[in-house]
Amino acid sequence: MLKSKRNIVILSGAGISAESGLGTFRDVGGLWDQYDISEVATPEAWEKNPELVLDFYNLRRKLVLEAEPNLAHECLVHLEKHFNVKIITQNIDDLHERSGSSEVLHLHGEIRKAQCSANEDEVLELAGSDLKIGELSSSGHQLRPHVVWFGEAVPRMYEAEKYVADADIFIVVGTSLNVYPAANLIYSCKKNCQKFIVDVNELTKVKFKNLTHLQGKATEKLPELVNALIQDSKS
Numbered sequence: 584m585l586k587s588k589r590n591i592v593i594l595s596g597a598g599i600s601a602e603s604g605l606g607t608f609r610d611v612g613g614l615w616d617q618y619d620i621s622e623v624a625t626p627e628a629w630e631k632n633p634e635l636v637l638d639f640y641n642l643r644r645k646l647v648l649e650a651e652p653n654l655a656h657e658c659l660v661h662l663e664k665h666f667n668v669k670i671i672t673q674n675i676d677d678l679h680e681r682s683g684s685s686e687v688l689h690l691h692g693e694i695r696k697a698q699c700s701a702n703e704d705e706v707l708e709l710a711g712s713d714l715k716i717g718e719l720s721s722s723g724h725q726l727r728p729h730v731v732w733f734g735e736a737v738p739r740m741y742e743a744e745k746y747v748a749d750a751d752i753f754i755v756v757g758t759s760l761n762v763y764p765a766a767n768l769i770y771s772c773k774k775n776c777q778k779f780i781v782d783v784n785e786l787t788k789v790k791f792k793n794l795t796h797l798q799g800k801a802t803e804k805l806p807e808l809v810n811a812l813i814q815d816s817k818s
């Protein structure tokens with residue numbers, strides 16, 4: 584008799600894209616060492632200096648367009664043959680999609696899209712890397728980056744919680760778990776869910792039953808974990 588597929592949910596953060604050349608936020612030399620969050624990633628910053636905000640995200644978008652998925656993104660695609668896989672990412676890059684993953688929920692938005700500054704539901708794909716002052720939505724309002732700024736609600740949080748609650752296996756990769764409410768997702772797991780954390784640093788603050796810490800680079804530890812899970816699903 585065929586075994587039914589188990590559910591795997593992945594929560595990824597900036598660390599999974601670090602080896603694709605995209606800087607993380609909180610590591611030494613990360614983006615928040617170079618920029619002041621309040622000047623570029625808040626609704627107040629947009630009010631005060633929209634050009635600076637657009638410049639910041641235009642540069643992020645350019646770097647994303649130049650980057651390629653790495654082995655950590657790619658190995659997750661192989662899981663789909665053996666498990667029901669859902670990826671929840673805090674990343675605004677599209678490297679999970681470009682590596683071929685089919686179900687990706689972006690908690691904090693997508694850099695390659697823009698939204699109407701007066702209606703967050705009006706979202707459109709951007710053709711190139713730059714979004715400029717004077718580019719308007721169909722209702723005549725300035726377009727802004729389709730990202731969730733600090734201080735804004737996270738519209739897809741409820742959906743993400745439901746994914747995690749259904750997970751048999753939950754893998755956290757490349758996130759410092761410092762940004763809320765995303766970091767709270769780890770508490771939505773059911774009791775017997777198997778949990779893994781892959782990170783170059785040891786995340787000592789997370790202490791659970793059924794939790795395995797795999798310390799190392801995402802491109803090394805995640806493919807090892809994926810292979811082990813696939814072998815296990817065959818036995």
Ligand code: NAD
Nearest residue numbers: 596597598607608609673674675676757758759783800801
């Ligand atoms: P963070 O910078 O707070 O944490 C990154 C984590 O990744 C750290 O725990 C670090 O130890 C780990 N890490 C670094 N390099 C790694 C590697 N090679 N392998 C494994 N782990 C590695 O980032 P976060 O927790 O994702 O913070 C959330 C916010 O960062 C989100 O809002 C997200 O939108 C934003 N962000 C996104 C991108 C992107 O889209 N690529 C880049 C930077 C920041």
